[in-house]
Amino acid sequence: MRWPMLVAITAASSLVMCAQAAGDFDPHDLSGHWNRTSRFQTFSNVWSGQGPTQGTEEAPFTAAGKARFEKNKPGYGPRAVPPAIGNDPMGTCDPLGIPRLLNTEVISPHQTMEIVQVPGRMIQFFEWHHDWREVFTDGRKLPSTDEVDPNWNGTSIGRWDGDVFVVSSAGFDDRTWLDKFGYPHSENMRLDERYRRRDRDTLELTMILADPETYTRPWVSDTKVFRIDREKSKRWDEQIYCVPTEEYKFNQRVRDVAGGKESKQ
Amino acid sequence: MAHRNSRILSVLAALLATAFSAVAHHGSNVSYHTDQTMTIAGTVTEWEFINPHPQIYFDVKTETGEIAHWAAEVLPTPSMMRNMKVGWTRTTLKPGDQIVLVCNPSRVAGAKACLAKELKINGKDWPMVPGGAAPGAAKGKQ
Numbered sequence: 001m002r003w004p005m006l007v008a009i010t011a012a013s014s015l016v017m018c019a020q021a022a023g024d025f026d027p028h029d030l031s032g033h034w035n036r037t038s039r040f041q042t043f044s045n046v047w048s049g050q051g052p053t054q055g056t057e058e059a060p061f062t063a064a065g066k067a068r069f070e071k072n073k074p075g076y077g078p079r080a081v082p083p084a085i086g087n088d089p090m091g092t093c094d095p096l097g098i099p100r101l102l103n104t105e106v107i108s109p110h111q112t113m114e115i116v117q118v119p120g121r122m123i124q125f126f127e128w129h130h131d132w133r134e135v136f137t138d139g140r141k142l143p144s145t146d147e148v149d150p151n152w153n154g155t156s157i158g159r160w161d162g163d164v165f166v167v168s169s170a171g172f173d174d175r176t177w178l179d180k181f182g183y184p185h186s187e188n189m190r191l192d193e194r195y196r197r198r199d200r201d202t203l204e205l206t207m208i209l210a211d212p213e214t215y216t217r218p219w220v221s222d223t224k225v226f227r228i229d230r231e232k233s234k235r236w237d238e239q240i241y242c243v244p245t246e247e248y249k250f251n252q253r254v255r256d257v258a259g260g261k262e263s264k265q
Numbered sequence: 266m267a268h269r270n271s272r273i274l275s276v277l278a279a280l281l282a283t284a285f286s287a288v289a290h291h292g293s294n295v296s297y298h299t300d301q302t303m304t305i306a307g308t309v310t311e312w313e314f315i316n317p318h319p320q321i322y323f324d325v326k327t328e329t330g331e332i333a334h335w336a337a338e339v340l341p342t343p344s345m346m347r348n349m350k351v352g353w354t355r356t357t358l359k360p361g362d363q364i365v366l367v368c369n370p371s372r373v374a375g376a377k378a379c380l381a382k383e384l385k386i387n388g389k390d391w392p393m394v395p396g397g398a399a400p401g402a403a404k405g406k407q
Contacts, residue, residue: 075292
């Protein structure tokens, strides 16, 4: 008797949860705090050093792209080196840029990506490194790379394609990485982000990257899944900046010592 | 049923991977022997409760009577430690506090830096991972 009752309760709970998740929502309203819950912190389904390699893909590098990849020395993944001898931009508090802000750090407890929609713009706030980015929705055209200088987060416009919000970006600073594993891009990268609010609590994002200097074909990300965080706005702002003086001191006094460089204590 | 079990296992594996990656530390596996621990006692000289990772600086008296300056980094960020709700603040450690630290040693022989795993401050245990026991709660370690 106990088992049927347990099954019935579980089924009823699942139905309630499904009903809540599928409840009223406007698919064109992306606003709120979102935490990424999907697994991959890489741009796409490449192996990041965790779990089995089966089912993962290889990055479609050009020769130049592969050479740049080899020069990047991350602190994470199968190619990780001690931060003391690495060159991850995060180690010097350089801006992480788009799409790395979307790929890696939007995850509890680094907390969260907030989307705000106002007339003419969609704004994304990222708690990790306390960064933000504007997507213009006022109908302007994406500038050519001759018209804008490269920026850390690129230059972005957005439009609705049915219930999918498409963000198109160009003009990226090539000092940023796609993710924390050292995947590179050139200044001529074009990036499309496709956001879809799957239900009241879930946001999906798929990205398509075109960068012929670095990758032989357009590279499609795995589907990033974000879950809404309604508690975030009830907490005090954490203000997780990356502070260069603190990072420098930490590198000098701990990371360099652990990595075999001479102690500066 | 087997299919359902394998799906449950896959979900669990994914959750574990996510949980691990959430606390994955920048370069920890390559900077430190994460499969080894050492125990070291000393006197606190500084406590930095800041990003990217809190740091404990402490002096250790060597067998020859000399003072060695050590540094230990703590895996969780300050906000993660505060969210443990066991009392971690920027004044939890003060100069002069006596500590016993269990930590992962550096992969560089002789390097006076380690990755903190367990900490006792003036005789009380302080949890360093989410879900750890409250200070002093460990059996008979007041």
